[in-house]
Amino acid sequence: MAIDIKVPQLPESVADATVATWHVKPGDKVSRDQNLVDIETDKVVLEVVAPEDGVIGEIIAEEGTTVGADEVIGKLEKGDGAAAKTDAKADSKADDKPAAKAASGSGEKLQVKVPQLPESVADATIATWHVKAGEAVTRDQNLVDIETDKVVLEVVAPADGVLAEIKQDEGATVAADDVIGIVEAGAAAAASSAPAQESAAADDDGDSEVAGPAVRRLLAEHGLKVADVKGTGKGGRVTKEDVEKHVKGGAKAAAPAAQATSAAAPAAGDRDQKRVPMTRLRKTIAKRLLEAKNATAMLTTFNEVNMKPIMDLRKKYKDVFEERHDTRLGFMGFYVKAVTEALKRFPEVNASIDGDDIVYHNYFDISIAVSTPRGLVTPVLRDTDKMSIADVENGIRELALKGRDGKLTLDDMQGGNFTITNGGVFGSLLSTPILNPPQSAILGMHKIQDRPMAVDGKVEILPMMYLALSYDHRIIDGKESVGFLVTIKELLEDPQRLLLDI
The missing domain is CATH 3.30.559.10 (Chloramphenicol acetyltransferase-like domain)
Known part of the structure; x- marks a missing residue:
């Protein structure tokens, strides 16, 4: 079975990237998590690793090519390569197994590891997790930024599923190949069933049908209910953007009242502090x-x-x-x-x-x-x-x-x-x-x-x-x-x- 090798999600404000160096050639055997190609952006060099053991079937984007996020730049033949090309039935069966796992909601647990660090760099720091435990993720989605003395590395999801566990929080010091999280492949339904049941018991108005678990968590953080927010998603579902828009709108509406009540005293917002860890x-x-x-x-x-x-x-x-x-x-x-x-x-x-x-x-x-x-x-x-x-x-x-x-x-x-x-x-x-x-x-x-x-x-x-x-x-x-x-x-x-x- 051929697996697409894709450009990972690019950093914010970066429109495209360049294929810098392919470390493998068509026909080479590769192991899972092996670095295949370096992708250069204006800010960082990203490493694209093999999602499975297999053989490089095709390189679509040569070195020097300008590419965008999620663009297919190569093909990986799962397994030994030869069997995948000659046995069509084996392909069909291999395709059916992941589908069955996804349907059952009991997917394989995949480790999210720190990639290989640049030479002479002993350790790194977890900079930012872009997802929370329990949230659904898609393959090649950027999960976490890892910062070294020289570059910032992005670690992407190895498969569609749910981020089941975060083992290393932001600010933690890690080394190459350390396990920092667990992704449960194809487990979106299973992962969302427990929060859905809890939500159904707590809310009799059918909130679970119009808001996903991540949205309900965001609503709870701001002390809101689903009924308070107007949904713009499919079928009237409430999205994260709807919640954020509602919160911002409420803050703007409250601003004049806050100014009126604090006219005699200095505005608290003028004396805010912001604490940011050193890179x-x-x-x-x-x-x-x-x-x-x-x-x-x-x-x-x-x-x-x-x-x-x-x-x-x-x-x-x-x-x-x-x-x-x-x-x-x-x-x-x-x-x-x-x-x-x-x-x-x-x-x-x-x-x-x-x-x-x-x-x-x-x-x-x-x-x-x-x-x-x-x-x-x-x-x-x-x-x-x-x-x-x-x-x-x-x-x-x-x-x-x-x-x-x-x-x-x-x-x-x-x-x-x-x-x-x-x-x-x-x-x-x-x-x-x-x-x-x-x-x-x-x-x-x-x-x-x-x-x-x-x-x-x-x-x-x-x-x-x-x-x-x-x-x-x-x-x-x-x-x-x-x-x-x-x-x-x-x-x-x-x-x-x-x-x-x-």
């Missing part, structure tokens, strides 16, 4: 920043740079540069090349502490701080000494797009000997950047702002920018830190030095 990425960032403050002798030194020479150079050559290299000529290319040259002259800044040893790096991998929807990350540009300004600009653009789309990999994030962060893009005039361990220094760039400056005894208005170098004083002395920063200042104020290597 795992935010926890990781907080932990690393605290370690940097507590485990290093961090100090910051400042200087300022006249950006007019670079701005004039950009204005003169930006159109030709973009036409030649198919990328815009920004400031970061100059920053990275200046930092690379300064690192060559001050190897202590390119070094790190490992226990009681100082490790000097004879290569130049620079981390670039990138702001993403999930937090600040620092992907790495490697071998910047071998890159041209065009290569640097292209590399930074690719990392920024990956960060925005949630596609940064562990390889993109690991390593790096020095970090550049540019708070100027957000309007920051001056700041003290914090170290990115185990690195020993970080350079903060800031907003370029016109200021009156004394030049050859005259006051001129120049585009000035503050530089801030935070460094670990255990390995870098004041002489090296100031010399490093002055070198960057000189290279930026006279960019021809970068070309002449002087």
